[in-house]
Amino acid sequence: MPRFAANLSMLYTELDFLDRFDAAARDGFKAVEYLFPYAFEARDIRARLDANGLQQVLFNAPPGNWDGGERGLACLPGREAEFREGIAKALDYAQALDCPRIHVMAGLIPEGKEREAVQPTYVENLRWAAAEAKKAGRDLLLEPINQRDIPRFFLNRQDHAHEIIGMIGADNLKVQMDLYHCQIVEGDVAMKIRKYLPTGRVAHFQIAGVPQRHEPDIGELNHPYLFSVIDEVAAQCGWQGWVGCEYRPARGAVPGGTSDGLGWLRDCTEAAKESE
Numbered sequence: 465m466p467r468f469a470a471n472l473s474m475l476y477t478e479l480d481f482l483d484r485f486d487a488a489a490r491d492g493f494k495a496v497e498y499l500f501p502y503a504f505e506a507r508d509i510r511a512r513l514d515a516n517g518l519q520q521v522l523f524n525a526p527p528g529n530w531d532g533g534e535r536g537l538a539c540l541p542g543r544e545a546e547f548r549e550g551i552a553k554a555l556d557y558a559q560a561l562d563c564p565r566i567h568v569m570a571g572l573i574p575e576g577k578e579r580e581a582v583q584p585t586y587v588e589n590l591r592w593a594a595a596e597a598k599k600a601g602r603d604l605l606l607e608p609i610n611q612r613d614i615p616r617f618f619l620n621r622q623d624h625a626h627e628i629i630g631m632i633g634a635d636n637l638k639v640q641m642d643l644y645h646c647q648i649v650e651g652d653v654a655m656k657i658r659k660y661l662p663t664g665r666v667a668h669f670q671i672a673g674v675p676q677r678h679e680p681d682i683g684e685l686n687h688p689y690l691f692s693v694i695d696e697v698a699a700q701c702g703w704q705g706w707v708g709c710e711y712r713p714a715r716g717a718v719p720g721g722t723s724d725g726l727g728w729l730r731d732c733t734e735a736a737k738e739s740e
């Protein structure tokens with residue numbers, strides 16, 4: 465069975481952010497991820513991690529004006545200085561939280577521009593950021609995201625992410641392979657895991673049911689099968705990463721809404737015990 469991390473931006477949202485760490489640990493998670501730590505002092509987050517024996521496995525670099533609709537700065541011409549400040553801030557938090565990975569959201573293709581026109585900005589920003597992250601001992605992750613959730617998002621396809629990484633050639637620049645986005649954009653998910661995991665460029669997975677982004681046991685994807693594929697390929701290539709549970713519980717932000725929906729995880733754990 466893969467190792468699962470609770471995404472605290474989507475799970476336990478009936479609780480204040482810092483209390484979500486305690487709830488995730490109570491449900492048996494050993495690791496967490498979320499979008500952004502920046503509204504909190506790193507030492508307060510660190511205290512919650514330590515008190516609950518949790519690892520911080522991923523968070524995002526500052527995305528620009530999130531409430532104004534921005535979803536990353538990396539592909540935005542003219543925003544390079546802000547992009548660099550954001551990466552420096554993310555690296556400081558990563559150090560304080562002992563977090564090995566930072567997701568750098570690509571951003572939206574500006575109105576009136578084509579993807580090809582902004583790709584050079586994206587590549588140059590990432591080249592700089594990967595070198596900074598390397599000095600700090602961190603990996604930077606690129607995530608292809610579907611355009612139903614985020615219209616005009618620059619990076620949508622797995623092959624595009626791998627092509628960009630190949631162009632830059634930094635060994636700490638990797639892919640965050642979200643199987644929910646992958647199914648919506650391109651499908652053939654199991655074969656894509658088999659193709660890309662052995663490359664050493666997939667640092668992290670995320671999951672959610674498709675199409676509503678609820679629990680993984682709701683919808684068109686057969687997650688137990690996909691977990692067995694991850695396990696099989698991981699054993700062959702020595703991959704030891706995490707699978708982030710980045711879904712909106714079907715019962716919503718109500719007390720117990722997240723925990724009640726974790727039947728899929730309990731089933732998975734039981735099945736793993738039986739096969740030992």
Ligand SMILES: O=C(O)C(=O)CO
Binds near residue numbers: 499567607609670
């Ligand atoms: O929208 C997503 O899928 C993300 O992981 C954002 O970080």
